Amino acid sequence: MKIAMVGSGYVGLVSGACFADFGHDVVCIDKDPGKIARLQAGEMPIYEPGLEELVRRNAMSGRLTFTTDLPAGISGAGAIFIAVGTPSRRGDGHADLSFVHAVAEEVGQHLDHPAVVVTKSTVPVGTGDAVERIIADSGTKVRYAVASNPEFLREGAAIADFKRPDRIVIGSDDEWARGVMSEVYRPLFLNKAPIQFTSRRSAELIKYAANAFLATKITFINEIADLCEKSGADVQDVARGVGLDGRIGSKFLHAGPGYGGSCFPKDTLALLKTAEDFGSPLRIVEAVVKVNDSRKRAMGRKVIEALGASDVRGKRVALLGLTFKPNTDDMRDSPSLAIAQTLIDAGVEVTAYDPEGMELAGPMMPGVAMMKDAYAAIEHADAVVIVTEWDAFRALDFARIKQLARAPLLVDLRNVYEPEDMRAAGFDYVGIGRG
Numbered sequence: 323m324k325i326a327m328v329g330s331g332y333v334g335l336v337s338g339a340c341f342a343d344f345g346h347d348v349v350c351i352d353k354d355p356g357k358i359a360r361l362q363a364g365e366m367p368i369y370e371p372g373l374e375e376l377v378r379r380n381a382m383s384g385r386l387t388f389t390t391d392l393p394a395g396i397s398g399a400g401a402i403f404i405a406v407g408t409p410s411r412r413g414d415g416h417a418d419l420s421f422v423h424a425v426a427e428e429v430g431q432h433l434d435h436p437a438v439v440v441t442k443s444t445v446p447v448g449t450g451d452a453v454e455r456i457i458a459d460s461g462t463k464v465r466y467a468v469a470s471n472p473e474f475l476r477e478g479a480a481i482a483d484f485k486r487p488d489r490i491v492i493g494s495d496d497e498w499a500r501g502v503m504s505e506v507y508r509p510l511f512l513n514k515a516p517i518q519f520t521s522r523r524s525a526e527l528i529k530y531a532a533n534a535f536l537a538t539k540i541t542f543i544n545e546i547a548d549l550c551e552k553s554g555a556d557v558q559d560v561a562r563g564v565g566l567d568g569r570i571g572s573k574f575l576h577a578g579p580g581y582g583g584s585c586f587p588k589d590t591l592a593l594l595k596t597a598e599d600f601g602s603p604l605r606i607v608e609a610v611v612k613v614n615d616s617r618k619r620a621m622g623r624k625v626i627e628a629l630g631a632s633d634v635r636g637k638r639v640a641l642l643g644l645t646f647k648p649n650t651d652d653m654r655d656s657p658s659l660a661i662a663q664t665l666i667d668a669g670v671e672v673t674a675y676d677p678e679g680m681e682l683a684g685p686m687m688p689g690v691a692m693m694k695d696a697y698a699a700i701e702h703a704d705a706v707v708i709v710t711e712w713d714a715f716r717a718l719d720f721a722r723i724k725q726l727a728r729a730p731l732l733v734d735l736r737n738v739y740e741p742e743d744m745r746a747a748g749f750d751y752v753g754i755g756r757g
């Protein structure tokens with residue numbers, strides 16, 4: 323089947339390349355000519371493990387092409403995916419749907435054959451109805467249906483998540499649309515990926531509810547970690563003991579500096595707005611957002627406290643890892659931003675190293691000295707802080723760190739190391755939730 327993917331950002335590009343890999347004929351469309359030119363030249367606009375190879379292979383085979391021309395791109399496509407951004411609207415946290423609506427209008431103006439229009443962008447419940455109206459209002463004469471098909475990709479593991487999903491959610495009551503979507507995802511059914519057909523509104527809500535639940539799980543264990551610190555328990559053991567209960571599960575119970583990224587912060591806010599609009603408040607999610615926001619600055623204060631001086635002006639702190647999680651260059655809402663700012667506000671000199679994130683981080687953290695590797699960042703530091711658990715920081719050379727740093731102090735915001743091992747290596751060690 324021919325598939326059109328409107329929007330060649332994170333979701334559109336990964337989904338488009340994976341659909342092509344399944345044997346579909348995919349056109350990725352984007353308004354940004356620079357992005358399309360780079361993609362045509364085989365250059366990736368984002369860092370995602372395995373993506374460059376996947377795109378190259380499918381582009382070479384002719385199954386994956388790129389264009390800025392929407393009318394040509396959607397021509398003959400049986401499924402037209404909308405995968406454009408839905409950023410937080412400035413001021414109120416609502417999802418900004420202007421890109422989604424603009425695509426719906428353009429699709430409506432140019433659609434000249436039967437097709438299913440599928441929203442893959444994360445959109446508030448009821449958006450599918452609006453998309454359907456916009457297409458109808460633009461005067462199209464052909465048969466079409468609007469379905470919702472949320473994506474659950476994690477950055478850094480997006481290709482594996484697409485190819486081996488926990489589930490595929492298709493929101494549409496239209497039998498014809500369900501048939502077309504079954505055809506689109508047939509290669510995954512053959513792998514026995516569970517597929518859930520549901521109403522469009524339920525599908526839209528599933529995505530937000532899933533993200534809010536995961537954000538809640540993380541925030542819950544983060545607060546338990548604070549309690550562990552005060553009460554002499556170890557959150558690593560508590561999380562393991564809790565997670566072994568099959569009803570709870572061990573995933574997303576890793577305490578840390580707070581969640582960041584392109585989805586959880588934005589989607590939790592947008593869900594709160596939707597809940598408010600429907601007069602059905604979500605008080606747990608409200609608390610999660612507040613607790614997570616304040617945690618990021620609290621992590622900066624934790625580092626200051628670990629420095630142990632009443633006046634930390636002129637002290638030097640090395641941040642290892644800046645991205646909101648490993649295996650991405652994404653800096654959106656990363657805890658490192660608030661941590662660095664809190665340190666700088668207290669008069670601390672901050673150096674940093676990140677394997678992939680420094681190009682994007684540089685302009686966002688003007689007061690931070692970006693260094694060429696971890697050890698250059700650590701030189702003369704009074705404290706080393708692990709902010710993001712990149713593999714490169716899992717086997718640091720502590721003898722070398724002792725020589726380079728001014729003091730052997732490790733603040734491990736991801737609990738990568740064991741407190742006893744670090745003490746044996748002669749370090750003062752501060753982890754998360756390790757009382």
Ligand code: UDX
Nearest residue numbers: 473474475476477574575576578581582583585646647
């Ligand atoms: C998330 C969802 O997992 C994905 O399904 C959705 O489509 C998009 O949002 P992503 O933002 O890529 O994916 O990252 P994820 O791996 O979920 O991590 C999000 C944040 O939570 C990161 O800041 C991470 O460090 C933090 N986290 C995650 C924890 O602090 N503890 C955990 O146990 C898990």
